[in-house]
Amino acid sequence: MTRQMLTNLFSELSSAVKKKDHPYRYFTMASCGFNGHIRQRTMVLRDVIDANFLVAYTDKRSKKMRHIKEHNEVSLLFFNPETLTQINMIAYVEIERDKDALKKKWDKIPDYSKIDYITSDGPGTIIDHPDDIEYNDHGGNFAMLYFVPEKIEILQIKRPNHVRASFEKTNFGWEGVFITP
Numbered sequence: 001m002t003r004q005m006l007t008n009l010f011s012e013l014s015s016a017v018k019k020k021d022h023p024y025r026y027f028t029m030a031s032c033g034f035n036g037h038i039r040q041r042t043m044v045l046r047d048v049i050d051a052n053f054l055v056a057y058t059d060k061r062s063k064k065m066r067h068i069k070e071h072n073e074v075s076l077l078f079f080n081p082e083t084l085t086q087i088n089m090i091a092y093v094e095i096e097r098d099k100d101a102l103k104k105k106w107d108k109i110p111d112y113s114k115i116d117y118i119t120s121d122g123p124g125t126i127i128d129h130p131d132d133i134e135y136n137d138h139g140g141n142f143a144m145l146y147f148v149p150e151k152i153e154i155l156q157i158k159r160p161n162h163v164r165a166s167f168e169k170t171n172f173g174w175e176g177v178f179i180t181p
């Protein structure tokens with residue numbers, strides 16, 4: 001039964017990549033740098049590969065990239081308010097280094113979405129006014145992140161019993177157990 005829960009989860013995550021209104025489309029990523037300071041932010045789930053890796057896009061100059069380079073373990077949080085299901089993941093992050101792969105993906109991103117990665121000044125730079133943003137029309141700051149989950153927890157709030165299951169990746173694949181909610 002735990003196996004089925006995990007299969008359903010990855011199927012839901014794959015749907016979230018395609019459906020703009022799916023609750024798992026937006027997730028929270030928490031990261032921690034050298035100094036122990038924790039940061040959280042919302043991200044968009046862009047792809048699920050082989051029910052194994054999750055993909056997100058970002059700007060190379062953002063603070064999360066510094067955190068990931070210092071410590072590449074992150075915590076991901078998904079929440080579905082319709083089913084009251086919470087998903088926690090501990091994942092390692094791999095940064096796409098292949099320039100051709102990055103260019104291929106960049107070329108497929110619609111122009112209206114490209115503005116997220118082409119500001120002249122990096123994310124977090126102080127500006128006088130929200131309209132005071134300049135853009136450079138190149139994809140040099142576009143980055144792809146692959147999240148490789150190592151641990152997953154699923155908690156579903158329901159009657160008569162809440163259901164909580166914990167999964168760990170082993171040499172033999174995912175192993176899941178139910179745990180007390």
Ligand SMILES: Cc1cc2nc3c(=O)[nH]c(=O)nc-3n(C[C@H](O)[C@H](O)[C@H](O)COP(=O)(O)O)c2cc1C
Nearest residue numbers: 039041042043044056057058059062063064065123
């Ligand atoms: C709805 C929404 C979706 C977002 N999606 C992304 C995303 O996919 N990638 C990203 O880098 N930032 C995304 N952001 C912005 C981040 O939440 C964050 O503010 C920004 O990346 C800077 O984070 P950092 O300084 O911790 O690196 C999104 C924000 C919102 C509100």
